[in-house]
Amino acid sequence: MGANLQEKELLERVINKDENALFQVYKKYQPSIFKYVRSQINNYQTAEELTQDIFLDFIEALRDFRFQSSLKTFIFSIVRHKVIDQIRKKKIKSILFSHLPSFIVEGLKVVFIDEEIDKKELQEKITKIINSLPNDYQLILRLKYIEGVKIKEISEKLKMNFKATESLLFRARKSFIKVFNNEL
Numbered sequence: 001m002g003a004n005l006q007e008k009e010l011l012e013r014v015i016n017k018d019e020n021a022l023f024q025v026y027k028k029y030q031p032s033i034f035k036y037v038r039s040q041i042n043n044y045q046t047a048e049e050l051t052q053d054i055f056l057d058f059i060e061a062l063r064d065f066r067f068q069s070s071l072k073t074f075i076f077s078i079v080r081h082k083v084i085d086q087i088r089k090k091k092i093k094s095i096l097f098s099h100l101p102s103f104i105v106e107g108l109k110v111v112f113i114d115e116e117i118d119k120k121e122l123q124e125k126i127t128k129i130i131n132s133l134p135n136d137y138q139l140i141l142r143l144k145y146i147e148g149v150k151i152k153e154i155s156e157k158l159k160m161n162f163k164a165t166e167s168l169l170f171r172a173r174k175s176f177i178k179v180f181n182n183e184l
Contacts, residue, residue, distance in 0.1 A: 137172035
């Protein structure tokens with residue numbers, strides 16, 4: 001079932017930068033989109049931001065819309081992808097550095113069930129990313145998460161004070177997550 005004539009006319013107006021038409025689309029779909037996003041994302045502010053991002057993505061994707069489905073189906077395909085991306089990013093960040101490597105691998109495997117990435121591929125990806133980081137980041141991530149060394153002991157090994165070691169670990173994690181997210 002394709003889009004009906006009324007939807008086509010409305011979308012043509014949106015494409016031609018008619019703000020009233022865009023507002024009509026927003027007004028019609030925003031409540032149901034927000035309700036769905038909120039049911040999947042357990043944070044009100046994040047759900048609000050994601051809903052706004054979805055409409056920006058909708059506007060961007062509209063030029064590729066060929067009326068092969070209803071407008072609602074089209075919008076909710078964007079919603080579904082955006083929510084999945086958000087959940088993956090959140091899980092990666094929370095799982096990645098909160099457990100030892102074996103738990104990281106198992107946790108990330110759950111995140112990627114759709115892609116059926118196996119343990120070995122995931123381990124290789126983590127190793128590849130760690131190896132791509134600067135040497136001091138590689139060292140601190142290996143000591144902390146592979147060897148399980150406490151921060152106090154790492155600071156002694158590296159002859160750094162405790163706060164500087166924590167700061168280095170924070171920057172290394174942030175760098176790892178940035179590279180990891182770019183690999184998705």
